Amino acid sequence: MDAITRIKQLGMPRRNNELWTFFPVNKIQAPEFPSECTCDEDFASEDDFAALLPIACNARQLVKTIADDENEMAMLKCNNDFGRTVLNIGKNAKASIEILDNKVMHEICAERFDINVAEGAELEIFFANPANDLPLTFRHFDIKQAANSTVHFANVLQDSGIGRISARVELNGEGANFDYRSLNILKGNASKHQRLTILHNAPSTVSTQFVRNILDENAYASYDGQVVVGNNCSQVNSSQLVNTILLSDGPSVSVKPVLKIYHDDVECTHGNTVGELDKDQMFYLTSRGIPADKAREMLTKAFAKELFLELPDGAAKKRLMQAL
16 A cells, blocks of 8 residues: 555544544644555554655655664755655664754655664664744654664754654664653743654663653644563563653643563553752752742753763764753
């Protein structure tokens, strides 16, 4: 089934669809699709509207392959409304990929990334673009990892529009490790949403989801993270933690962790905190002569930077710290 047929079969996203529970689906205008799909892949099993949209709109496909044992850095930027990128990371290769925004104003932008990470490979993929006012953006990642591969996925989101990041991650070989770290710095009427599904399909695999939000004015953020551990997958370690600081009375956050575990010998955790800046820490700083505004800035920066401290030294960590 081609992408156009499948997306029409699914219909427009609705709030009663668990993939879109928190998203303002009324903001998505029904696009006009081409008469035929130029991609001949079978998408009968794809359920995510955002994952299908670029393909159904015949986005031009970019394929980038990094050979076995190679070490490479690259930047990717979509120059059209819709884009699709296929990344093949070779065995024992090391790659650092930064994704840049298309800053041209469009009613809707949608990108899809299909990423295949071979055995022993290491990939860092990141973005920390300056704030913009693009009205509606989608980014979907389909990631497949082989044995002993590592993916560090990190981002800073500070746009003022409506956006959604979605990812489906398959850990298909023993020792595969997926690390996801995201920071939302939102104000105004910004609305940012993240939806991850992580499939532990092999034993001794590790996944980390660590998200922090700094929200002000009328901003809204949501995080919907699902972890599935297969019935033959022992020694799996998975964690999910979402921390939110509300800087005023207007912003809000929604968090939904889902764990589907079919094996006893695993360690899976999740946590969620929402609150204001620590009053004791504020008192400590202001009592030593630091102005209240400066104290707030110091505490929020420390809260943000802690998220990325455990990233390996490299281009991603340097860029993300610069953005803060």
